[in-house]
Amino acid sequence: MSPELDAILGLVRQRTGVDFSRYREATVERRVANRMISVGARSFGSYLVKLEADQDEARHLLSRISIKVSRFYRHTPTFEAVRQRVLPLLAARRKPLRIWSAGCGCGEEPYTLALLLEEANVPGTVLATDIDPQALEAAQRGLYTADALAELPAALAERALLELDDGKRPMFAVRDEVRARVRFMRHDLLFASAPGDGMFDLVSCRNVLIYLQRDVREEVFGALRRAVRPGGFLCLGEAEWPSTPLDRQLTALSRQSRVFQVGLEGSNEAGP
Numbered sequence: 629m630s631p632e633l634d635a636i637l638g639l640v641r642q643r644t645g646v647d648f649s650r651y652r653e654a655t656v657e658r659r660v661a662n663r664m665i666s667v668g669a670r671s672f673g674s675y676l677v678k679l680e681a682d683q684d685e686a687r688h689l690l691s692r693i694s695i696k697v698s699r700f701y702r703h704t705p706t707f708e709a710v711r712q713r714v715l716p717l718l719a720a721r722r723k724p725l726r727i728w729s730a731g732c733g734c735g736e737e738p739y740t741l742a743l744l745l746e747e748a749n750v751p752g753t754v755l756a757t758d759i760d761p762q763a764l765e766a767a768q769r770g771l772y773t774a775d776a777l778a779e780l781p782a783a784l785a786e787r788a789l790l791e792l793d794d795g796k797r798p799m800f801a802v803r804d805e806v807r808a809r810v811r812f813m814r815h816d817l818l819f820a821s822a823p824g825d826g827m828f829d830l831v832s833c834r835n836v837l838i839y840l841q842r843d844v845r846e847e848v849f850g851a852l853r854r855a856v857r858p859g860g861f862l863c864l865g866e867a868e869w870p871s872t873p874l875d876r877q878l879t880a881l882s883r884q885s886r887v888f889q890v891g892l893e894g895s896n897e898a899g900p
Contacts, residue, residue: 735767
């Protein structure tokens with residue numbers, strides 16, 4: 629890592645409390661460069677000067693490095709697996725259910741999970757966490773454009789969201805009964821303990837781990853797995869797969885989704 633980029637990340641850490649040193653260097657460098665283009669900086673050195681002069685720029689860079697690309701019901705096979713198999717299986721064992729959406733971004737994923745609880749009429753709550761305060765503020769507002777709904781089945785969209793007409797572009801607000809199931813909290817997966825070992829029936833952390841250095845990724849994998857109750861489930865992103873030691877503790881629910889059951893061994897597919 630160049631001295632200038634190291635200084636940039638050090639200033640972000642000082643001003644926001646977020647340390648990106650354990651993320652993949654190529655990812656961090658690319659996203660810093662992207663932010664530089666937005667503000668017209670031609671080099672890491674000139675961007676560092678701007679960062680030092682502008683107290684708000686560290687927050688903007690934090691949001692750019694931890695960029696949020698999500699939608700309701702993103703990667704349909706995963707949410708269909710949760711809807712049709714995971715929630716019925718969990719609800720048959722215990723209620724209320726506790727779900728953790730780690731790296732929740734602007735809220736599309738935790739609200740989707742809350743919607744599925746609401747649709748199934750299953751008591752339960754969703755803890756939604758992220759490192760970016762601006763993303764959490766957006767999530768708490770619960771307002772989305774039509775693009776965020778592209779993968780959400782129409783019947784579920786009608787149940788979860790209320791269309792607002794402000795005379796400009798359509799906006800959609802999360803309905804109160806869905807919002808009431810979600811609690812947002814700032815949390816850093818890399819440096820803070822999980823909200824609780826063995827406390828959650830379902831933990832979802834999707835498309836976060838691929839941006840971490842390999843040893844850090846395995847460390848976070850382990851923390852996520854420990855947060856799940858025996859017999860509970862862990863959801864990962866489409867490009868993510870457990871490391872070899874965790875393979876022995878997790879059983880894939882299906883080959884299409886990235887949903888794994890914790891504590892079942894000796895079979896290729898989980899659940900009845």
